[in-house]
Every structure is written in structure tokens, then in C-alpha cells.
Amino acid sequence: IPFSEEQEALVVQSWSVMKKDAADIALNFFLRIFEIAPSASQMFSFLRDSDVPLDKNPKLKSHAMSVFTMACESAVQLRKTGKVTVRDTTLKKLATAHLKSGVIDEHFEVVKFALLETIKEAVPGMWNLEMKNAWGEAYDHLAAAIKEVMKLIT
Ligand code: HEM
Ligand code: ISQ
Numbered sequence: 605i606p607f608s609e610e611q612e613a614l615v616v617q618s619w620s621v622m623k624k625d626a627a628d629i630a631l632n633f634f635l636r637i638f639e640i641a642p643s644a645s646q647m648f649s650f651l652r653d654s655d656v657p658l659d660k661n662p663k664l665k666s667h668a669m670s671v672f673t674m675a676c677e678s679a680v681q682l683r684k685t686g687k688v689t690v691r692d693t694t695l696k697k698l699a700t701a702h703l704k705s706g707v708i709d710e711h712f713e714v715v716k717f718a719l720l721e722t723i724k725e726a727v728p729g730m731w732n733l734e735m736k737n738a739w740g741e742a743y744d745h746l747a748a749a750i751k752e753v754m755k756l757i758t
């Protein structure tokens with residue numbers, strides 16, 4: 605089934621509301637990952653090497669925002685072209701960074717669940733099954749693109 609204009613709108617609109625609270629969203633997102641898979645959160649070097657509290661960590665905020673932004677961009681591409689293409693250099697950099705950190709395929713399900721829970725909590729009035737599926741599909745295509753390159757360079 606093609607990704608519809610309505611699905612794109614659900615993602616784009618909820619993201620435009622959420623990004624006003626970027627710092628909260630980023631922290632909640634990370635805490636969700638930590639809650640689901642405490643061991644996975646130890647892979648984040650910017651936390652191991654840091655003395656500042658979690659909510660003041662600039663990398664946590666910027667990297668978490670990238671995940672949301674890239675998933676949102678994926679929704680736009682899915683509607684326009686039916687597939688997700690990430691810039692080659694970006695994709696290689698991402699795949700390399702994740703491989704180096706010890707990320708495996710199963711972790712992508714953890715991050716997906718954390719992402720969806722974070723959105724649900726951030727926009728409770730907008731949240732519904734259609735929104736969940738639209739974000740989920742956009743994330744799955746993005747994750748598949750990253751995982752594919754991770755396998756190629758392993
Ligand atoms: C780093 C995005 C999935 C764990 C990053 C960075 C971005 C990003 C933009 C920063 C890369 C850089 O250093 O320039 C994404 C996206 C994902 C995804 C878009 C899925 C679609 C995951 C998963 C895990 C994970 C499944 C596993 C729990 C990490 C870790 C780092 C990282 C450990 C390195 C942080 C550090 O130590 O500097 N991610 N990520 N990511 N991500 Fe992800
Ligand atoms: C990097 N990759 C995936 C998820 C993340 C969540 C918070 C901060 C950085 C991240």
C-alpha cells in the first residue's frame with residue numbers, strides 16, 4: 605500500500621509541534637531507550653565521556669533530533685517516491701558510527717518502540733493508530749537503509 609498524503613501530514617504535523625520542545629523530546633527519547641534496554645544505552649560514548657547531566661548533553665539533543673528529522677524526511681520521500689533514499693555520504697557515516705558503537709539489528713526495534721512512545725507522550729491529543737503506523741513505516745524504511753549499508757561494510 606503506498607504511503608499517502610494523509611500519512612505524510614500526520615508525521616510532518618506532529619513533528620512540527622514536537623520540535624518546539626526539542627530538549628524534552630530528546631531526553632524522553634533517550635530515557636525510553638534506557639528503560640527498554642539499559643545495556644544498549646551504554647553504547648553511547650557521549651554519555652560515558654561526559655560529566656554534564658543528561659538533559660544538558662548537547663550531543664544527546666542533536667543526535668536525538670536527527671533521528672526524528674530523518675524519520676520525518678523519510679515520510680516525505682515515501683509519499684513522493686515510494687522509497688527512502690539517504691544521501692550516500694550521510695548513510696555511510698551513520699552506518700559506520702553505529703557499527704563502531706556495537707549496534708545490531710535488534711536494537712533498531714528498541715529505538716523504534718522508544719520513538720513511538722516518545723511521540724505518543726509528546727502529542728497525546730494528536731496520537732492515534734494512523735499516526736503510529738505512519739511514523740513506524742517511515743522509521744522502518746530509514747532503519748532498513750542504514751542496516752543495509754551496515755551489512756555491506758561489515
Ligand atoms: C549515533 C541516528 C538507530 C545508537 C547516531 C547519530 C545519528 C544517529 C545522527 C550521530 C552520528 C554521528 O556521530 O555523526 C540514528 C538513526 C537511527 C539510529 C536515524 C535509526 C533509524 C540507532 C540504534 C541504536 C543507536 C538502533 C542502538 C541503540 C547510537 C549510538 C551512537 C549513535 C550508540 C553513537 C553515539 C556516540 O557514541 O557518539 N545515531 N540512529 N542508533 N546512535 Fe543512532
Ligand atoms: C542516536 N541514535 C539513536 C537514538 C538516539 C537517541 C538519543 C540520542 C542519540 C541517538
